[in-house]
Amino acid sequence: MSEYNNKENNALIRREPWYSHPTLLWLLKSTAINLILPFFNGVMLGFGEILANELIFKYGWFGRSFPQLGLNNRVPPSATVEYRKTVNAAIKREEQQQKDLLKLD
Structure with missing residues (x-):
């Protein structure tokens, strides 16, 4: 009980370990964050680059036409x-x- 009780202001503090054993949900979360999100980020960056390139060549850059x-x-x-x-x-x-x-x- 001493680990849950803070003597200075009598507030209850629950200390959780910084690492727990991996579970299926933990594995899915880490996979999504480390593999799926960077993939979608790259796709969106690619589309943005293509769109910007098309806009520059179609409408010109600051009035300059190619x-x-x-x-x-x-x-x-x-x-x-x-x-x-x-x-x-x-x-x-x-x-x-x-x-x-x-x-x-």
Whole structure:
């Protein structure tokens, strides 16, 4: 009884051990905190990064707009300078051929 009684102010204090033997509920809680929550945190961070990237490239960053690359210009953004020149020349050549065909008709 002496461990439950505080002599200075006669208040009852129950001292619990800082560690108890693991139970199934304890195991589920620790698994959820250590494995499941970081997974959802990573998923939310990933979606936030994708959303921010899309917003920046669509609406610009502080009024600065980025050139649209990729499918719209038919040249991938990771292309080298030589590849871009070759593709752009081929596109211009095809457009010129189509114009010439329209003139003949």
